[in-house]
Amino acid sequence: MDFESPDVEREFPGLYLSESGSGKRSQDSDFSDDAHERSTKKDLLIGKRKDKKESKKDLGYAALEGESSPEEDVDVKSPCKSKKSKSFKFPTIKEKREKSREKDVKEKDKDKEKEKDKDVDRDKEKKKESKSKLKLKDKKKLKAGDDSTESVEDMPVFGVPISVATERSHCHDGVEIPVLVRDCIDHVQECGLGVDGIYKVAGVKSKVQNLRRSYNKREMVKLGDYDIPTVTSLLKTFLRELPEPLLTTDLTPRFEDVATIKEFAVREHELSSLIAQLPLCNRTCISWIIRHLENVAANECQNKMGISALGTVLGPVLQTTPRLVSVLVIHSSALFANVKLVRYVPPLSASCTSLPSSREAIAAELVKQESLLNQIHAEMNSGCTIRSDQLWEVQRFITLLKRKLRSLEKAQDATNQAADKAPIKSNQQSAGPSTSTAKAASVSPSVDKIDFALQVASEESCGKSGSGSGNGSGNDAADVAVKEDPTEAERKSTPKDEADGVISNEHVATVTSAAHEQPSQEATTVLAPPPTSEQTDNGSSPESEEKSTTLLQIEHAELLKLQNYLVLRITQELEEIEALQGEIKTARIIKSELSGSNSKQPNSDARVPLEVTEISTDEANTESEKFKKETNDLSEQVAQSMQDRMNLVRQIMLEREACIRLRTQLRINQDTETK
Amino acid sequence: MKKPNQQPALHKVIMVGSGGVGKSALTLQFMYDEFVEDYEPTKADSYRKRVVLDGEEVQIDILDTAGQEDYAAIRDNYFRSGEGFLCVFSITEDDSFQATQEFREQILRVKNDENIPFLLVGNKSDLGEKRKVPLSEATGRATQWGVPYVETSAKTRANVDKVFYDLMREIRSRKMEDNKPGNSRGKDKSKRKKLKCVIL
Numbered sequence: 001m002d003f004e005s006p007d008v009e010r011e012f013p014g015l016y017l018s019e020s021g022s023g024k025r026s027q028d029s030d031f032s033d034d035a036h037e038r039s040t041k042k043d044l045l046i047g048k049r050k051d052k053k054e055s056k057k058d059l060g061y062a063a064l065e066g067e068s069s070p071e072e073d074v075d076v077k078s079p080c081k082s083k084k085s086k087s088f089k090f091p092t093i094k095e096k097r098e099k100s101r102e103k104d105v106k107e108k109d110k111d112k113e114k115e116k117d118k119d120v121d122r123d124k125e126k127k128k129e130s131k132s133k134l135k136l137k138d139k140k141k142l143k144a145g146d147d148s149t150e151s152v153e154d155m156p157v158f159g160v161p162i163s164v165a166t167e168r169s170h171c172h173d174g175v176e177i178p179v180l181v182r183d184c185i186d187h188v189q190e191c192g193l194g195v196d197g198i199y200k201v202a203g204v205k206s207k208v209q210n211l212r213r214s215y216n217k218r219e220m221v222k223l224g225d226y227d228i229p230t231v232t233s234l235l236k237t238f239l240r241e242l243p244e245p246l247l248t249t250d251l252t253p254r255f256e257d258v259a260t261i262k263e264f265a266v267r268e269h270e271l272s273s274l275i276a277q278l279p280l281c282n283r284t285c286i287s288w289i290i291r292h293l294e295n296v297a298a299n300e301c302q303n304k305m306g307i308s309a310l311g312t313v314l315g316p317v318l319q320t321t322p323r324l325v326s327v328l329v330i331h332s333s334a335l336f337a338n339v340k341l342v343r344y345v346p347p348l349s350a351s352c353t354s355l356p357s358s359r360e361a362i363a364a365e366l367v368k369q370e371s372l373l374n375q376i377h378a379e380m381n382s383g384c385t386i387r388s389d390q391l392w393e394v395q396r397f398i399t400l401l402k403r404k405l406r407s408l409e410k411a412q413d414a415t416n417q418a419a420d421k422a423p424i425k426s427n428q429q430s431a432g433p434s435t436s437t438a439k440a441a442s443v444s445p446s447v448d449k450i451d452f453a454l455q456v457a458s459e460e461s462c463g464k465s466g467s468g469s470g471n472g473s474g475n476d477a478a479d480v481a482v483k484e485d486p487t488e489a490e491r492k493s494t495p496k497d498e499a500d501g502v503i504s505n506e507h508v509a510t511v512t513s514a515a516h517e518q519p520s521q522e523a524t525t526v527l528a529p530p531p532t533s534e535q536t537d538n539g540s541s542p543e544s545e546e547k548s549t550t551l552l553q554i555e556h557a558e559l560l561k562l563q564n565y566l567v568l569r570i571t572q573e574l575e576e577i578e579a580l581q582g583e584i585k586t587a588r589i590i591k592s593e594l595s596g597s598n599s600k601q602p603n604s605d606a607r608v609p610l611e612v613t614e615i616s617t618d619e620a621n622t623e624s625e626k627f628k629k630e631t632n633d634l635s636e637q638v639a640q641s642m643q644d645r646m647n648l649v650r651q652i653m654l655e656r657e658a659c660i661r662l663r664t665q666l667r668i669n670q671d672t673e674t675k
Numbered sequence: 676m677k678k679p680n681q682q683p684a685l686h687k688v689i690m691v692g693s694g695g696v697g698k699s700a701l702t703l704q705f706m707y708d709e710f711v712e713d714y715e716p717t718k719a720d721s722y723r724k725r726v727v728l729d730g731e732e733v734q735i736d737i738l739d740t741a742g743q744e745d746y747a748a749i750r751d752n753y754f755r756s757g758e759g760f761l762c763v764f765s766i767t768e769d770d771s772f773q774a775t776q777e778f779r780e781q782i783l784r785v786k787n788d789e790n791i792p793f794l795l796v797g798n799k800s801d802l803g804e805k806r807k808v809p810l811s812e813a814t815g816r817a818t819q820w821g822v823p824y825v826e827t828s829a830k831t832r833a834n835v836d837k838v839f840y841d842l843m844r845e846i847r848s849r850k851m852e853d854n855k856p857g858n859s860r861g862k863d864k865s866k867r868k869k870l871k872c873v874i875l
């Protein structure tokens with residue numbers, strides 16, 4: 001019975017946080033007999049599926065972005081490639097713009113068409129779209145409904161194919177599912193798993209409709225303020241309104257067939273191969289939903305919604321039989337093993353005044369903001385003009401983030417923080433007091449810089465608070481709230497980071513090992529910058545400028561020496577590792593030879609008395625045991641030496657740095673004395 | 676929007692011009708009183724500042740666009756939402772001056788408005804000895820367009836404030852004009868026109 005739960009928990013950290021224990025086991029109840037079979041099969045399947053997914057994923061992204069990416073039109077729109085070329089040749093540009101506009105129109109038509117016609121074949125559709133403008137008629141027919149609202153209404157998220165919905169409002173952290181689906185799942189995962197009759201109990205219709213409208217208009221929505229039935233109803237509405245079943249019109253019948261297969265392993269295998277055939281956005285979306293339902297079912301004790309109950313409720317919603325939904329949920333952990341339900345942390349609102357503080361956090365936020373910006377551009381390119389305020393706002397936020405990142409980088413480079421961070425304690429123990437004084441001297445100027453950076457940021461925020469012209473006064477209150485709690489952003493991100501850490505142990509492992517392998521790079525990149533800081537610090541007066549130049553030269557020479565030395569050390573350490581690995585190999589060979597001779601012995605010496613054979617096997621066993629142990633020891637040694645190497649490099653780096661500072665100081669002093 | 680009287684007015688300014696003429700340098704000088712010698716091509720950047728314009732507190736949003744053609748594709752989206760333009764060239768580079776013609780046309784096409792607040796800006800006036808664009812030529816073009824011409828130096832800060840404030844004044848008076856009853860030209864109109872084009 002317990003067989004699966006650790007597995008599930010590993011993949012869903014925090015899954016049982018709120019309702020721990022009670023619901024844990026229930027999910028196995030239906031098919032526990034198959035559990036063993038399943039898990040072995042799963043191991044076999046995961047590898048295969050991953051490969052497939054990866055390759056398909058690339059294609060999917062390319063296709064998706066090709067349609068909307070603003071960069072796509074670079075050639076079309078840019079009048080001349082190089083700065084030098086003279087004429088812009090506007091006529092051609094106009095023509096081309098006309099064309100691209102037509103394209104936009106067609107794009108819209110495509111959506112409308114899809115809205116209307118439920119069984120359109122995707123591929124056929126695309127071909128048609130590129131060929132003709134026939135659909136304009138359709139558009140006019142459809143248009144009748146709401147002309148009053150501007151173009152966002154023309155680009156809804158509800159009632160359009162999943163690919164379109166995903167493109168129009170995807171998450172900006174790389175998970176390609178519509179934000180609303182993610183929001184709903186997040187909210188239920190967080191505080192709804194224990195709610196009685198979840199997904200069965202309907203929400204308040206008007207609230208659902210309001211939410212639907214908000215999402216269609218891409219308004220900021222705080223789902224957390226809504227009750228669980230409303231949120232689940234919203235998700236159900238979205239799925240129900242999809243013009244094509246999430247499992248696609250083509251594949252649904254085949255899914256249904258497979259769902260009736262009795263044999264667990266066969267069924268799982270067939271399901272997995274069908275899922276691999278789904279378009280990427282369908283696959284991603286269904287995987288998140290099923291993974292989520294798996295969690296819901298795991299809490300059956302509290303919410304009374306077991307696998308079959310969920311099937312009954314969601315079958316019609318997903319436009320399948322209840323049975324198929326249940327089956328998918330049953331196989332969920334195997335089919336979607338690489339899907340982790342990570343809470344979505346959306347891009348910070350542009351009116352948010354507390355920027356993330358670490359370089360990494362800023363960089364991550366920049367990625368999200370750029371994704372958001374691209375989406376806004378894409379929407380504007382397809383005729384949506386309402387977003388221009390947001391465009392400026394997001395752009396401003398990106399500029400702000402970039403500026404902060406840059407000043408942080410400068411400051412950080414100046415202090416060599418990155419290099420010092422880890423070994424700073426050991427440094428105080430091992431290295432003499434001279435090192436720390438040298439460091440203290442180098443720290444002080446850059447602290448000012450950080451202050452300056454913060455000042456810039458806060459200045460910026462002053463300008464912003466009480467402004468937010470496009471957003472009304474509501475923002476100001478939010479601004480204040482955020483200001484009062486400047487660590488909010490960090491707190492937000494930490495739980496996620498922690499979750500990530502728990503989720504992908506293997507990932508963390510690879511990262512750290514990668515770090516172990518590249519001490520040389522780290523050393524050089526981290527060490528190189530300090531001269532620049534010195535330069536800017538001293539750059540005020542001409543004589544100090546001259547001084548700083550010599551200082552730079554001296555430091556540069558010293559740093560080069562250090563680099564050479566470090567490279568040497570690294571090669572030495574690598575050699576040692578190789579030697580150790582060689583030892584392991586020989587140990588293995590000896591071991592295998594031994595076991596080989598061990599098996600031979602009784603055959604060749606058939607006449608040897610039984611007792612003797614037994615003894616020799618015993619001996620061989622103990623021998624091989626010994627070697628096994630030795631091998632383990634050796635690999636431990638290797639790991640240890642890797643660790644040592646890192647520490648060594650760190651320490652050497654530190655001391656070298658201090659030396660460089662002292663030496664340059666000495667040289668400068670000598671110079672001034674001679675003068 | 677909800678409380679227009681409590682919000683300072685916001686003026687949206689867009690910097691246009693060829694790569695390397697000093698759009699970013701002018702912007703950063705205006706924003707932060709800093710001048711960077713290194714040239715780092717811009718993709719797009721946006722800034723906001725509170726300033727006092729003729730005794731009235733206003734905000735200025737500055738959008739610093741890319742001169743490099745690599746990023747030209749996203750320009751239109753920005754141009755559409757700009758209320759005033761600083762069209763910058765470098766007095767030391769004739770190509771950049773010639774390019775202003777194209778920028779002007781692009782803006783007029785996107786905004787669909789001949790009277791859009793607009794300044795022609797000849798930057799790098801501190802490099803007078805390297806001047807390639809005669810003053811007369813620049814003023815000639817400005818007159819032809821019916822726009823002011825100002826020479827600036829992002830390095831020495833000469834006329835930097837002037838160009839931004841002058842443009843804001845133009846934008847402000849333009850807005851007051853637009854707000855007069857019965858007058859509905861500009862942004863909305865041009866948009867509507869465009870939309871029709873799309874449908875047809």
Ligand SMILES: Nc1nc2c(ncn2[C@@H]2O[C@H](COP(=O)(O)OP(=O)(O)OP(=O)(O)O)[C@@H](O)[C@H]2O)c(=O)[nH]1
Nearest residue numbers: 694695696697698699700712717742799828829830
């Ligand atoms: N001497 C002098 N140099 C200037 C002046 N303005 C800008 N520069 C220099 O010209 C170079 C380009 O300036 P930027 O402001 O980055 O140019 P840009 O117009 O923003 O270029 P893009 O971002 O590519 O469009 C930089 O090296 C600046 O230091 C000026 O007024 N005088």
Ligand SMILES: [Mg+2]
Nearest residue numbers: 698699716717
């Ligand atoms: Mg620039």
